[in-house]
Amino acid sequence: MRQAGRILPEYRKVRASLSGFKELVETPDRAAEVTIQPVDILGTDAAIIFSDILVIPEAMGLPYEMKEGVGPRFPEVISSDADIARLKVADGGELKYVYDAISLTRKELNGRVPVIGFAGAPFTIFCYMIEGKGSKTFSEARKWLHSTPESAHKLLDMITSSTINYLKLQVEAGVSLYQVFDSWAGVLSNELYREFCVPYLDRIAAEVDSVPNIVFAKSAYFALEDLMNTDFNAIGLDWTMNPREVHQLNQSKVLQGNLDPTILYGSDSYLVQKTKEMLSSFSGISHIANLGHGVYPDTSWEKVKLFIDTIKQHRN
Numbered sequence: 001m002r003q004a005g006r007i008l009p010e011y012r013k014v015r016a017s018l019s020g021f022k023e024l025v026e027t028p029d030r031a032a033e034v035t036i037q038p039v040d041i042l043g044t045d046a047a048i049i050f051s052d053i054l055v056i057p058e059a060m061g062l063p064y065e066m067k068e069g070v071g072p073r074f075p076e077v078i079s080s081d082a083d084i085a086r087l088k089v090a091d092g093g094e095l096k097y098v099y100d101a102i103s104l105t106r107k108e109l110n111g112r113v114p115v116i117g118f119a120g121a122p123f124t125i126f127c128y129m130i131e132g133k134g135s136k137t138f139s140e141a142r143k144w145l146h147s148t149p150e151s152a153h154k155l156l157d158m159i160t161s162s163t164i165n166y167l168k169l170q171v172e173a174g175v176s177l178y179q180v181f182d183s184w185a186g187v188l189s190n191e192l193y194r195e196f197c198v199p200y201l202d203r204i205a206a207e208v209d210s211v212p213n214i215v216f217a218k219s220a221y222f223a224l225e226d227l228m229n230t231d232f233n234a235i236g237l238d239w240t241m242n243p244r245e246v247h248q249l250n251q252s253k254v255l256q257g258n259l260d261p262t263i264l265y266g267s268d269s270y271l272v273q274k275t276k277e278m279l280s281s282f283s284g285i286s287h288i289a290n291l292g293h294g295v296y297p298d299t300s301w302e303k304v305k306l307f308i309d310t311i312k313q314h315r316n
C-alpha cells in the first residue's frame with residue numbers, strides 16, 4: 001500500500017531527524033528502516049521500497065525537490081526539443097541508493113515478506129517533467145500530445161528506456177515484483193492512452209519480465225480493456241472500478257484494490273463492513289487486497305491496521 005508508512009509516528013520521527021524527504025530516500029539504511037516499519041507495525045504482507053517515482057527524471061538530468069507540506073517541484077521543466085536534447089537516457093547506475101536500500105531491506109526482512117519495487121509509468125513521468133509539479137488537468141503535458149506528437153514520443157521513449165534500465169536493476173537488487181504507477185492516466189482519452197501510453201507500458205512489461213508485475217492506471221476506466229491485453233500480470237483498480245466487470249475482460253489477470261481511502265475516516269464498524277464488501281466484490285477473482293489509491297496523510301494509522309486485520313481475518 002503506497003505511502004502507508006508516512007502516517008506512522010515512527011516514520012515522522014525518522015523523517016524529522018534528516019533534512020527532508022530526499023535525504024531519506026537517498027540514505028539506504030534509513031530508507032530500509034522506513035520501508036520495514038509498515039510490515040512490523042501495520043502487518044502488511046509486503047514491503048514497498050521507500051523512494052519516489054520522481055527519481056527517474058532526476059536520473060535523466062531533471063532534478064526534483066520535495067517541498068515540505070507542498071509536494072514535488074521541478075526547478076526546471078521541459079518546454080522544447082532543445083530541452084529534450086539536454087536529457088539523457090538513464091542507465092540506472094545513477095540510482096544506486098535505491099538498489100542499496102532494496103538489498104538492505106531484503107537482508108533485514110530475512111524472507112518474512114517480499115519487497116515490491118516500483119516506477120512511474122512513462123506518461124505520468126512525462127507530466128511531471130513538463131509541468132514541474134502536480135496539476136488537476138496536466139494541460140501543458142496534454143498540449144504536447146496534440147501540437148508536437150513526435151517530440152512527445154521522443155521524450156516518452158527516453159523515459160521508457162530509463163525506466164526499463166531502472167526496473168531491471170531493482171530486480172537484480174532483489175525485488176520480488178514491481179508495480180508501475182500511471183497516476184495521471186485519467187486526464188487522457190482512450191484514443192490518446194492507446195497512442196501515448198500502452199505501447200510504452202507494453203515495452204516495460206516485455207523487457208522486465210523476470211518477476212511478476214502490476215500496472216495501476218488511476219481513473220483510467222476507459223483504458224482497462226487495453227491494459228487487460230498487456231503482459232502485466234496484475235491490474236490495480238481504483239474505487240470507481242467494478243472488479244467483476246474488469247474480470248470479464250480477461251479472466252487470467254490478478255486484480256488489485258480497491259477500497260476508497262476516505263473510508264478509513266469512517267467509524268470502525270463502518271470500515272470493517274466496507275472492507276468486507278470490497279473483499280466479496282472480488283470473490284472468485286485472484287485478488288491483492290488493497291486501497292484504491294494511496295493513504296491520505298492525515299489518516300490515523302489505527303484505521304489502516306484495522307483495514308489490514310480485517311483482510312487477514314477474512315483470508316484465514
Ligand code: 1CP
Nearest residue numbers: 001002003004005006048050051052053071134181183294
Ligand atoms: O508507501 C511508500 O511510502 C512507498 C514509497 C512511495 C511510492 C510508491 C512514495 C513515497 N511515493 C510513491 C509513488 C508516487 N509518488 C506516486 C505514484 C502513486 C500515487 O499515485 O500515489 C506519485 C504520483 C508520486 C509523486 C508524489 N510524491 C506526490 C504526489 C504529488 C502530486 O503531484 O499530487 C507526493 C505528495 C510525493 C511525496 C511522497 N512520496 C512518498 C511519500 C511517503 C511522500 C510524502 C512525503 C512525506 O510526507 O514525508
